[in-house]
Amino acid sequence: MKIAIIGGGPSGIIAAIEIKKRNPYFEVIIFEQKDSLGKKIKASGNGRCNIGNLNHNFSVYKNEKIVENILHDYDQEEYLKSLGILTKTLYDDYLYPVSESANNVLLILMNKLEELGVQIKLNAKLIDYDTKNDTVNLFFSDGAIVVDRVIFATGGKSSPNLGSDGTLFPIFEKHGYKIEHLNPGLTPIRVKENVKTLFGQRLKALVSLEENEQIIHQEVGEVLFKKDGLSGIVIMNISSQIINKGCKNPRINIFLLNNEGSILSFDEFKIVAQDNKNPLLTFVSESISNYVHELANIDKNKLLEE
Numbered sequence: 577m578k579i580a581i582i583g584g585g586p587s588g589i590i591a592a593i594e595i596k597k598r599n600p601y602f603e604v605i606i607f608e609q610k611d612s613l614g615k616k617i618k619a620s621g622n623g624r625c626n627i628g629n630l631n632h633n634f635s636v637y638k639n640e641k642i643v644e645n646i647l648h649d650y651d652q653e654e655y656l657k658s659l660g661i662l663t664k665t666l667y668d669d670y671l672y673p674v675s676e677s678a679n680n681v682l683l684i685l686m687n688k689l690e691e692l693g694v695q696i697k698l699n700a701k702l703i704d705y706d707t708k709n710d711t712v713n714l715f716f717s718d719g720a721i722v723v724d725r726v727i728f729a730t731g732g733k734s735s736p737n738l739g740s741d742g743t744l745f746p747i748f749e750k751h752g753y754k755i756e757h758l759n760p761g762l763t764p765i766r767v768k769e770n771v772k773t774l775f776g777q778r779l780k781a782l783v784s785l786e787e788n789e790q791i792i793h794q795e796v797g798e799v800l801f802k803k804d805g806l807s808g809i810v811i812m813n814i815s816s817q818i819i820n821k822g823c824k825n826p827r828i829n830i831f832l833l834n835n836e837g838s839i840l841s842f843d844e845f846k847i848v849a850q851d852n853k854n855p856l857l858t859f860v861s862e863s864i865s866n867y868v869h870e871l872a873n874i875d876k877n878k879l880l881e882e
């Protein structure tokens with residue numbers, strides 16, 4: 577049996593591994609249009625790879641029941657361990673590789689593919705296919721091959737530079753598949769404010785999403801400042817909420833946390849301020865402190881004056 581997997585992202589790689597583990601004599605080939613596998617794995621979690629979530633919830637999937645049937649016995653940590661990826665938990669329930677390196681995760685998966693004898697064809701862009709009898713003809717930009725079965729693992733449309741460019745969606749439609757309306761989700765967010773001076777800063781905070789002065793979502797996490805906006809898992813989750821809840825005028829609030837992880841109250845802040853000329857420096861970096869002073873148009877030395 578000759579099986580082609582189109583797309584060498586995490587889905588294609590894991591599909592190849594699982595088929596080969598169960599059927600060592602099958603010929604399994606991954607066809608990847610880019611010059612290397614797993615470009616998005618390398619970019620994941622800001623290079624640290626947030627590889628799982630212990631608190632994941634089936635209701636976030638469109639076909640909740642189907643996903644639950646498949647995944648209810650799946651133990652993320654055990655499965656990853658079986659691949660040689662040991663994990664640890666950060667921020668309560670986010671799973672990361674012990675190495676905190678997305679690159680290492682990819683290297684471990686590539687070693688597994690090699691160990692199992694999965695073939696890899698790079699720079700192989702599928703442009704169309706058709707089925708004949710019990711076989712599939714695959715057409716690439718530079719040739720064609722015939723296989724017995726094919727798995728499409730070509731991702732979404734979110735990162736053309738990393739490979740998921742959505743170019744196969746019209747081809748799937750041509751072959752009779754219905755493509756659900758595609759919405760952006762889990763993306764960084766551009767903000768109106770000029771946050772250039774905060775570029776590269778990180779801040780653990782409670783972040784809330786407000787629409788028409790109502791808080792509609794909030795969670796604690798690390799905010800990462802970009803040149804033109806915000807990123808980090810918490811912000812990506814908020815980006816999906818903005819789309820799913822159809823927000824027209826979303827506003828994002830970032831609340832500082834105290835030692836116990838609760839929102840820092842003004843009274844707590846005042847206590848710190850008794851011994852500290854610039855109490856913000858107790859909680860945030862100098863750039864963030866300067867930014868807050870500038871935004872609020874207040875003198876650093878008069879922060880607490882009513």
Ligand SMILES: Cc1cc2nc3c(=O)[nH]c(=O)nc-3n(C[C@H](O)[C@H](O)[C@H](O)COP(=O)(O)OP(=O)(O)OC[C@H]3O[C@@H](n4cnc5c(N)ncnc54)[C@H](O)[C@@H]3O)c2cc1C
Binds near residue numbers: 607734
């Ligand atoms: C910046 C960033 C950070 C992220 N961080 C995390 C994180 O920390 N944790 C997490 O769980 N998720 C994270 N994600 C999301 C995660 O990367 C995706 O959910 C995941 O990569 C999807 O896997 P996939 O295999 O389905 O698709 P993809 O990873 O998109 O892989 C699809 C592959 O198919 C190839 N392909 C497409 N069309 C063709 C074609 N016609 N012919 C041949 N090959 C083709 C593409 O080149 C690509 O390699 C992040 C995404 C981004 C962009």
